Amino acid sequence: MTISSRHILNTALLVFLGLIPFITDWMGDSFYTGLVARILILAIAALSLNLLIGYGGMVSFGHAAYIGVGAYCVGIGAFHAFEDGIDWMLNGYVQLSAALLGSALIALIIGAISLRTRGVYFIMITMAFSQMLYFSAVGVETYGADDGLTIYLRSDMLGLIDLNDEKSLYYLIFASLLVVLYLMHRLVESPFGNVIRGTRSNEARMRAIGFSPYKYRLTAFVIAGTIAGYAGFLMANLNDFVSPDMMHWTRSGDLIIMIVLGGMASLFGPLYGALAFLMLEELLSSIPLTIGGLHVGEYWQLIFGPLLILIVLFARNGIDSFLPQPRKSS
Structure with missing residues (x-):
């Protein structure tokens, strides 16, 4: 089995990400450890959405809702543990179970309804559900409403992982990314993944050969929502804060x-995209230039915006187009 340049580049990226805490220690600036940790969490969420959009052709504008559900499971548990002394609600495994089951259940309900539609109707229904959850969170005064909820106590993993230690939290996030990458690879290359991709290309043909596209799409929808809920669990512990804005359709x-x-429809594409998006946001917002009294940053x-337009116009498939392409067997 030959190792392609693409595999070497992807492996080098993962090795670099794995060394980030040591690099930032050497630099004497731990800020970038938190920044990269946030990037990795968003990459996990983007990987889950890529299963729907990239491989399944299902453009969901409500995916952030599952991140919010997972995050609020941590926030609500920490709130009652801190305010009311209910220790079991700080248990990280209880919070994680609630995040996974809650996001999976909501994804099942949303998917069961929205997947009966197509095109712009599907987009609008997923967005509507997301906004419904967003406004529900805004209306709950007990948990901060639109001001959000500060998390004073991170999830207690019963001594197995200390989430109060930044390096331990970072490597939990990094290990989670590796697991999700592996899961997505196996899932997409499996018969299940072939049906999802085949349904995107020609749904009528998949029906003709005996498959039920609705069931496969709904399963993919629930899987993607559950992974996004896990990303929310990680994000809440990283930020020590949750707010309804996490669920907004934007x-x-x-x-x-x-x-x-x-x-x-690229395994590493969402990771490269998350890195590019967050790093560009950080760099561009730090521009010190002032024009006419306006801070450019x-x-x-x-x-x-124009940079994204140029990439879409001149790169057929984003950053993935610039990477070494795998050789096609003759």
Whole structure:
């Protein structure tokens, strides 16, 4: 089995990401450890959405809702543990189970309804459900409403992993990314993945040979939602804060931009897209230039927008187009 340049590049990226805490220690600046950890969490969420968009052709503008559900499971548990002394609600495994089951159940309900539609109707229904959850969170005063909820106590993993230690948390996030990458690879290359891709290409043909596209799509929808809920669990512990903004449809739009930027239907595309998106946001927003009393960095989207358009116009599949392409067997 020959190792392609693409595999070497992807492996080098993972090795580099694995060394980030040591590199930042050497630099004496731990800020970038937190930044990269956030990138990896968003990459996990983008990987799950890529299963729907890139491989299944299901453009969901409600995917951020599952991140919010997972995050609020941590936030609500920490709130009652801190305010009411209910220790078991701080148990990380209880919070994680609630995040996975809650996001899976909501994905099942949303998917069961929205997957009966197509095109713009599917997009609008997923967005509507996301906004419904968003406004529900805004209306709950007990948990901070639109001001959000500060997490004073991180999830207690019963001594197995200390999430209060930044390196331990980072490597939990990094290991989670590796697991999700492996899971997506096996899933996409499996018969299940072939049906999902085949349904995207020609649904009528898949029906003709005996498959039920609806059941396969719904299963993919639930898997993607569950993984996004896990990303929310990690994000809440990283940020020590949750808010309804995590569920807003614009956050789903950010995930879609990451996928388009990195390359749809590409295993590592969402990771490259998340890296590019967050690093460009950080760099462009830090531009010290001032024109006519306006700080250019505050309007970084005006610079990022044209860059994204150029990538879409000149790169057929985002950053993935610039990577060494795998050789096709003759």
